[in-house]
Amino acid sequence: xxxxxxxxxxxxxxxxxxxxxxxxxxxxxxxxxxxxxxxxxxxxxxxxxxxxxxxxxxxxxxxxxxxxxxxxxxxxxxxxxxxxxxxxxxxxxxxxxxxxxxxxxxxxxxxxxxxxxxxxxxxxxxxxxxxxxxxxxxxxxxxxxxxxxxxxxxxxxxxxxxxxxxxxxxxxxxxxxxxxxxxxxxxxxxxxxxxxxxxxxxxxxxxxxxxxxxxxxxxxxxxxxxxxxxxxxxxxxxxxxxxxxxxxxxxxxxxxxxxxxxxxxxxxxxxxxxxxxxxxxxxxxxxxxxxxxxxxxxxxxxxxxxxxxxxxxxxx
Amino acid sequence: xxxxxxxxxxxxxxxxxxxxxxxxxxxxxxxxxxxxxxxxxxxxxxxxxxxxxxxxxxxxxxxxxxxxxxxxxxxxxxxxxxxxxxxxxxxxxxxxxxxxxxxxxxxxxxxxxxxxxxxxxxxxxxxxxxxxxxxxxxxxxxxxxxxxxxxxxxxxxxxxxxxxxxxxxxxxxxxxxxxxxxxxxxxxxxxxxxxxxxxxxxxxxxxxxxxxxxxxxxxxxxxxxxxxxxxxxxxxxxxxxxxxxxxxxxxxxxxxxxxxxxxxxxxxxxxxxxxxxxxxxxxxxxxx
Numbered sequence: 001x002x003x004x005x006x007x008x009x010x011x012x013x014x015x016x017x018x019x020x021x022x023x024x025x026x027x028x029x030x031x032x033x034x035x036x037x038x039x040x041x042x043x044x045x046x047x048x049x050x051x052x053x054x055x056x057x058x059x060x061x062x063x064x065x066x067x068x069x070x071x072x073x074x075x076x077x078x079x080x081x082x083x084x085x086x087x088x089x090x091x092x093x094x095x096x097x098x099x100x101x102x103x104x105x106x107x108x109x110x111x112x113x114x115x116x117x118x119x120x121x122x123x124x125x126x127x128x129x130x131x132x133x134x135x136x137x138x139x140x141x142x143x144x145x146x147x148x149x150x151x152x153x154x155x156x157x158x159x160x161x162x163x164x165x166x167x168x169x170x171x172x173x174x175x176x177x178x179x180x181x182x183x184x185x186x187x188x189x190x191x192x193x194x195x196x197x198x199x200x201x202x203x204x205x206x207x208x209x210x211x212x213x214x215x216x217x218x219x220x221x222x223x224x225x226x227x228x229x230x231x232x233x234x235x236x237x238x239x240x241x242x243x244x245x246x247x248x249x250x251x252x253x254x255x256x257x258x259x260x261x262x263x264x265x266x267x268x269x270x271x272x273x274x275x276x277x278x279x280x281x282x283x284x285x286x287x288x289x290x291x292x293x294x295x296x297x298x299x300x301x302x303x304x305x306x307x308x309x310x311x312x313x314x315x316x
Numbered sequence: 317x318x319x320x321x322x323x324x325x326x327x328x329x330x331x332x333x334x335x336x337x338x339x340x341x342x343x344x345x346x347x348x349x350x351x352x353x354x355x356x357x358x359x360x361x362x363x364x365x366x367x368x369x370x371x372x373x374x375x376x377x378x379x380x381x382x383x384x385x386x387x388x389x390x391x392x393x394x395x396x397x398x399x400x401x402x403x404x405x406x407x408x409x410x411x412x413x414x415x416x417x418x419x420x421x422x423x424x425x426x427x428x429x430x431x432x433x434x435x436x437x438x439x440x441x442x443x444x445x446x447x448x449x450x451x452x453x454x455x456x457x458x459x460x461x462x463x464x465x466x467x468x469x470x471x472x473x474x475x476x477x478x479x480x481x482x483x484x485x486x487x488x489x490x491x492x493x494x495x496x497x498x499x500x501x502x503x504x505x506x507x508x509x510x511x512x513x514x515x516x517x518x519x520x521x522x523x524x525x526x527x528x529x530x531x532x533x534x535x536x537x538x539x540x541x542x543x544x545x546x547x548x549x550x551x552x553x554x555x556x557x558x559x560x561x562x563x564x565x566x567x568x569x570x571x572x573x574x575x576x577x578x579x580x581x582x583x584x585x586x587x588x589x590x591x592x593x594x595x596x597x598x599x600x601x602x603x604x
Contacts, residue, residue: 057408104590111352111407112550119542119586126579245539249415256412288423295416299409300401 013264017170021163029275031162032234037267037274038166038173039230044254044266045180046223051252052260053184054216055196057114060121061224061251063101066243067124068094068225069232070135077144083158084149087229094225097124098218106214109199121245129240140239159236169230176223181263183219192216224251249295257298259305268306324568330457330526332564333464337519338537339544339556340471341512347488347551348508350407351399354414356541357534358421359513363387363520364436364529365425371437380521387517388510395509400502418535426531433528460522467518468557474511475553484508488551543586549599558597 020034043065050056072090076082079089105116128135135141149156149168158165183189194202195209203209232238241247250273258269276294281287304312338356345353367376367383374382394417402410442456475481483504487494495501520533527533540563548559563582570581589596 051408057411059411101587104587107594111346111350111411114407114411115352115542115550116546116586116590119539119546120583122539123580123583126583130576130579246419249412252408253412253415256408286423286427288419289427292416292419292423295412295419296398299413299416300398303405303409 009264013267014174017173021166031166033274033278035162035166035169035234036278037270038169039227039234040251040254040274041267041270042173042176042230043224043227044251044258044270045177046220046227047251048255048260048266049180049184049220049223050216051255052262052265053189053196054192054213054220055199056213056216057110057252058117058217058220058248059114059252060117060119060245060248061221062243062245062247063121063124064094064098064221064224065228065231065247065251066128066238066240067097068228069238069242070128070141070228071225072229073141073144073232073238074134076147077141081144081147083147083233086233087226090229090232091222091225094228095218095222098221098225102214102217102221106210106217118245118248121243121248125240125244128243136239138240140237142237145236146233158233165234169234172226172230176226180223184263188212188215253295253298255305257302257305259307259309259311262305262307262311265305265307272306321569321572324572325565326457326568328565328568328571329561330460330564331568332561333461334519334523334537334560335540335544335564336557336560337464337467337515339541339548339560340468340553341515341519342541343545343551343553343556344484344512344515345509346545348484348491349399349403349505351402351410352407352414353512354411354538355394355417355421356414356512356516357536357538358418359387359391359516359534360520360523360537361421361425361531361534362390363517364524364533365429365434365520366517367521367524368429368434368436368529376437376439383521384514384517387520388514391513391516392506392510395506399509400505403505418538422531422535429531431531433530434524436524436529438525456525460526463522467515471511471515472553480504480507484511540582543582546586546596547582547589549593549596551600552596552598555596555598562597 017038021031024030024034043061047058047061050058068090070090071093072086075086075089079085101120105113105120108116129138131137146159146165149158156164156168158168184192191202191207191212194205194207195212199209228242231242254269254273255266256269257272258267259265273294277287277291280290284290302309338360342353342356345351345356363383366386367379370379370383398413398417399410402413438456442454442459444455473481475485483494483499487499487501487504487508491501494504519537523533523537527536541560543563544559545556546559547563548555548557563585566585567578567581571578574581593599
């Protein structure tokens with residue numbers, strides 16, 4: 001197999017994403033499905049920032065994803081009907097939650113860390129589930145919708161124009177990815193890789209490991225809550241399932257399926273997972289069994305993920 | 317008011333006993349094999365449904381005896397076929413695999429028996445209140461607490477008095493050395509997994525009589541079991557027992573004063589414990 005130049009691969013990915021609304025119909029997709037792929041991919045990439053590039057397994061990212069979603073939805077519904085403000089507040093809420101929880105758990109490692117993130121993920125689930133008056137409880141938060149974007153000189157109606165909203169999501173997706181790539185290339189990002197490869201050695205070199213892991217956790221959750229705000233806007237609706245543990249598992253499996261060690265891996269995983277879920281859940285009521293089976297098969301036969309396997313084959 | 321508080325404390329004690337029973341099984345598997353068994357709640361549900369199927373034929377007492385063993389047997393097979401391959405790999409993989417299993421089991425039980433709660437026959441005389449004054453004290457509830465106590469005592473006897481238990485404890489400390497000393501580690505892990513699943517199955521048979529038998533019964537108990545382990549201290553079985561009772565009673569008492577925080581309170585407790593003692597109440601420094 002010919003190895004693609006890295007830059008060429010990047011260009012192809014962006015080209016495909018930019019033109020997606022035009023070719024999706026031909027293969028049986030629809031624009032909203034594309035938007036969903038982008039949102040899920042962003043969430044999976046945020047998980048991968050921790051999992052793939054810091055070597056820390058968080059199994060509770062749905063909590064911060066959901067906090068972002070609720071922060072955004074509640075701002076638009078109760079405070080100011082403004083999409084950008086909703087997003088800003090959503091991200092602040094999600095990141096603040098992560099900063100507090102992160103401080104509690106940052107000195108734990110390995111499975112212990114994973115278990116505590118799973119358990120803490122549930123706090124926010126129960127709060128939104130039980131606090132009926134404000135969050136709408138199990139029925140979710142309805143009666144609000146994303147607002148047109150007002151640039152001063154022009155208005156963009158993202159509510160009725162699915163393509164326009166796809167490009168808005170793509171814009172934020174691109175900004176987030178650029179930031180992530182920049183961070184990973186910076187000395188900070190290199191330090192995270194060092195921690196992933198050998199934590200003890202990193203510590204001996206005088207790197208404040210706990211502080212780096214905390215920062216990485218908070219940054220990763222900030223991206224997750226950005227994805228959450230977009231998710232709420234995309235559905236014009238949010239319910240407690242947006243922050244339940246099964247969604248956390250979905251993020252992780254998307255990252256693993258695509259390939260944890262590669263930057264584009266989670267996007268590939270998200271494409272496969274979201275399209276498959278869309279297809280299976282329209283065909284059968286027992287789609288949960290299929291998803292479960294999917295998890296088992298990936299772990300047994302594709303532990304390196306799609307990109308990991310391609311890369312391994314390409315290497316001499 | 318006193319009666320209300322007493323009722324909820326006792327109720328919390330029962331629920332806590334379930335958390336502990338489940339968490340003990342989880343801990344056994346986690347300590348020896350480093351696997352977070354997300355499907356533990358699923359095995360609990362399987363235990364309940366097996367008992368449900370068996371009760372018409374062999375009665376409640378027969379099912380109570382047989383169902384946990386059948387559940388453990390399924391656990392042995394699952395370990396043999398699926399989980400064994402993942403030992404020594406990143407714990408991420410076993411977590412994802414059991415996560416998928418949990419999905420399959422929940423959906424599978426829903427497919428076979430439906431989503432609604434199943435009628436579950438418990439002997440009538442057990443359902444009678446023990447006293448007129450304390451109406452809540454049905455025999456079944458007291459019986460459950462007693463049985464959980466017996467199970468926990470039995471587990472600790474197995475762990476401290478039998479050869480298998482000794483090897484499990486030794487393996488928890490240093491599996492490599494145990495292996496070098498000639499113990500069949502694969503078998504040890506297999507049996508240990510079965511022992512953990514047995515406890516889940518037992519909890520399932522008992523819980524079905526109180527919480528109602530439905531596919532989500534396991535899912536609703538798995539998260540508190542994680543909290544139980546974390547509060548009690550990873551690696552410490554007495555800690556797990558203590559943690560279960562503690563969070564059970566805490567959520568019971570919270571139900572009286574602040575009902576909407578019943579679930580959230582245990583996570584607040586977990587946060588507090590982690591703040592003061594990052595290793596959990598009885599956890600040892602340096603493990604995990």
